[in-house]
Amino acid sequence: MDWTRLLLDLIDLRSFSNLWYWIALAVTWSSASHWVLGIPYDMVLRAKRLGGGAAEDLDAIARINITRMLYIVNEAGLILIALACFALTTLALLGFIYRVEFCQAVFLLVAPLFLVALLSLMTARRIAALNETGEALHRRLALHRIAVQVLGMISIFLTAFWGMLQNFNVSILGG
Numbered sequence: 001m002d003w004t005r006l007l008l009d010l011i012d013l014r015s016f017s018n019l020w021y022w023i024a025l026a027v028t029w030s031s032a033s034h035w036v037l038g039i040p041y042d043m044v045l046r047a048k049r050l051g052g053g054a055a056e057d058l059d060a061i062a063r064i065n066i067t068r069m070l071y072i073v074n075e076a077g078l079i080l081i082a083l084a085c086f087a088l089t090t091l092a093l094l095g096f097i098y099r100v101e102f103c104q105a106v107f108l109l110v111a112p113l114f115l116v117a118l119l120s121l122m123t124a125r126r127i128a129a130l131n132e133t134g135e136a137l138h139r140r141l142a143l144h145r146i147a148v149q150v151l152g153m154i155s156i157f158l159t160a161f162w163g164m165l166q167n168f169n170v171s172i173l174g175g
Helices: 003-010 019-034 041-050 052-097 101-130 134-173
Strands: none
Touching (some): 019 041, 052 101
């Protein structure tokens, strides 16, 4: 009995037919919509519901996270954008030109998160510019969360469509 063959038959190493990839995709988008600008969304709901100390805590953590985010972007933003664009371009070329399925899967997971990062940066800049606190901050974070969730739904749909197409090609056409 060939143990290597048995193991490879048991665990399909192709990305789109691997259950772990789909679990990672679901966990990634669940986390992205829960952590709004680095703030857990249950904290936003608690501040909205209870007010008082919970609202002060939300204002403080929002100020800290936004200040930190804007500082990092102002200091190293250009380098971070260049590295992210290089990585995304490399993944896209390897995945879609050279047909490396793993790179396609990683690109479809990471590219929308790059858009979430840009959206988060725009939201952080707007909150900082308008010095939003209290109810205005709650509203802005809720809108940001909805935008991230919509982006996640579109991303999951496109990833599932592409994954089904790849699995169809492998099973019917033989790769």
